[in-house]
Amino acid sequence: KQEVTQIPAALSVPEGENLVLNCSFTDSAIYNLQWFRQDPGKGLTSLLLIQSSQREQTSGRLNASLDKSSGRSTLYIAASQPGDSATYLCAVRPYSGAGSYQLTFGKGTKLSVIP
């Protein structure tokens, strides 16, 4: 059974710092890995999606990497801002045949960026 772990569970940094969030998964047979952001009382917003054949994806100040063989992904946030404060979720789509839309999520990392 696929399990996704995110470390740390919570992180507090001063504004302007660069930071890294970690995600690990137990089964490397995945279609893709996705990073989401969740603001309090709100749904999830997709940030980056990395296909299993890719090594990284970038969007603005965000860079996500994927090392499928070791079951790890990182989300790098450059020059953090208070508006980045949110919970960041990592999810993998396991390779389980045609028609499966299953996503397995981690518990998330709660990020606080202090002005």
Next chain:
Amino acid sequence: ETGVTQTPRHLVMGMTNKKSLKCEQHLGHNAMYWYKQSAKKPLELMFVYNFKEQTENNSVPSRFSPECPNSSHLFLHLHTLQPEDSALYLCASSQDLPAGASITQYFGPGTRLTVL
């Protein structure tokens, strides 16, 4: 109205009540999902509908009954719930794409459910 909307945003119900959660997507997608997000647990997939047909049911108790009358609307009917069912229930939608493709799911804001 754009994206994925959910109503109500907050719901408090007793264990003997019957209520329904509603989800509507305005993205032209064909697949819709219900997720449960409990405190201190990962997001859990409950049901998946593709072209109005249920394709996945992750061993969800029968006190949760989904309904998908068309590709834009999804309901979750609730009856005789337990206090441990209190959680944030999230709806999502996505395009129907072949297996292996990049499917991005778009999420609604969720319904915060409290069962007394």
